Amino acid sequence: MQDYSVNQFLKLAKTPKIDIEVCDVTLRDGEQMPGVVFRADEKLEIAIRLNEVGVEIIEAGFPVVSEAEKRAVQDITNLGLDSKISVLSRSVPKDVEVALDCDVDMVSVFIATSELHLKYKLHMTCAEAVKCAFETVEFAKDHGLIVRFSAEDATRTDFDLLKRLYRKAEEYRADYVSIADTVGIMNPRTTGYLVSEIKKEVDIPICMHCHDDLGMALANTLAAAEAGAKQLHTTINGIGERSGNTPLEELLVALRVHHDVDRYDTTKLTPLSKLVQSCSGVMMPKNKAVVGENAFAHESGIHVAAVLEEPRTYELYSPEMVGSARRIIIGKHTGAKALKYITKKMGYDLKKDEICLLAEKVKRCSEFKRPISCDELRRLIHDLDIEVVYPGP
Template identity: 35%
Template sequence: MAEQQTQEVIITDTTLRDGEQTAGVVFSQQERRQIACMLDEIGVQELECGIPAMGRAEQDSIRALVDLGLNARLMTWNRALISDIQDSLHCGVTAVDISLSLSDIHIEHKLKKSRKWVKEQLRTALSFAKRHQLYVSVGGEDSSRADMDFIIELLQIAEQEGADRFRYCDTLGILNPMTMFSQVQQLAESTNLDLEVHTHNDLGMATANAVAGIMAGARFASTTVNGLGERAGNAALEEVVMALKHSCALDPGIDASRFTELSRYVGQASSRPVSPWKAVVGERVFSHESGLHTDGVLKNPENYEGFNPSEVGLQRYLVLGKHSGRHGLEQRLLQLNCAIDPHEVNSLLTKVRDFSQTNKRALSDQDLLNLCAIH
């Protein structure tokens, strides 16, 4: 792997805000606290934890998180309205995201306003927030469909009014990594503000786009556990962290060894079970069946594993099925303390392959023991 780079990357997790906006997902108060604590314990630096303008119940939930005294900075999501920011102040948070729609299609067809109105709202809301000593991220909703000159104009206003960073949102998940890189690079050259990338997975590129944004100069990557979020979801925390570490030589300083534990908990709490083949944290993503691959892994795991499964709290599985080879079968027999004449292994392997093909599945340990008994 390439030598670790020195660029600082900060993970901001929005499982408790955008993640809970997944259709049908509701976390209990205890689940919200547990998720926040687990994210904090593994070193996630910032948690976007809710929308105070939703009402008293949401505000109480956010205050409960503030009372935990976490190391992570807690941030709330707000419209560019003073009333929203006042609700956040009452919750006791020290950081807010002030969101504005930036694309002309949103400004005209959602807000029924003008670009001039958006600029005025930004000045008013941002100046109010900074007067109250809040850390402010200016959230650019639908940035990926907005006019770049208009975004840069807003960045200049944000700098003048004391904003701390700008959130570039690919709200509809329509970008590809090359375009994301180009856009963020242009913004990075146009402002002194820290940049954040907030990506959605509608075309299956949320993680790739988040990584591209970081490589282009963004300092913050917005994520959710398991990629929860509106429609097809957001960039997955576990995928972004491991991609940055192993593909980009950038270490965000997150304890990945608890990723599987965290993923399972959020999967259960959200009633969205984690697929066994989910990238990075799926229970079976380190499974090997093919004879050539199994042989290679037995000789040296690095032959077919980009990182050690224990790094994310998983373990390796050697699967017996249609494509298995002799070495994989011998290893499984050894694990089961099942003695067999070496000259009979090839014959047993034929039965293993036939069983798998007939039953359209891999063999369990008991299946193998049964075959051995009648062999």
């Protein structure tokens, strides 16, 4: 394990040890992103890749939605992956029956518990809603499934009520209770407090399902883990409804850097991200953490010079760790040392004054607000009134 300097602050802050597992919900919650539909073959490929990363649980879908969705879930369960396969279930036994037909390992039985959702969505009293939920939990347990009881909109539910519901879920033999921050209202401090208080109420594991409406899904998920949450929910690239969910790739790298959790194969993260971008049509910003095109790109002369000497100066972790590669960008901020390195890689051996001339040309060309390709750089070199020496391959 690389010795990240941040570890000194973890020790000073007395950061607790964590015991976690990851449940990726890309194939269910991720597909609820407007305009995203995964074909059956795409779902299979994504599930296989998640299994290769080492994700413990894959939420494969919501099989009661359609026959096609049910068949896709069945195809995934038939792969015989090491990852457990879970599906979503409303608080009705019919959904559990469909899950059983798919031969899944786990169901996530959910019911909205906030006054807002009960009044305007379910049009039910709390007593009516939870009666349906716990009857469904009991039905699923009687049929041999692992059951996660999920309180939808938990973070806007009356706190005393929420604690009672989770205690009741444990009485009904639920294997997990799940906190769904459905509209992303939490921050790390409130998340940590909520999880630690729920942990006092139940002995079964707690799950944390975060949305990113305030841009804090990752931070909240980490705070939940540090407060004792066991199961952390993610989607690849953070796709999902509205602003999306906790990004798998960011969580796994953060767990490795901050908590020495190194059992996941992070070298597969960038290829997996690209696969999901292709299948979903949702392209990541260039500056996206971990998997963005610019995550390991360097242009500034000072930065490039340091990175060429020792990559750790401006890279917290190596690009190879996440299946990516370093890129040295030619542009307005590219210095002489970087140009010397790039041109040598291209097969040229330019003298110091020639590099300076080339740097001036690069700066003038880059005023068009775009980086310069190697082919363009080659033309600039040949346009110089110098004798070009080729040192060989």
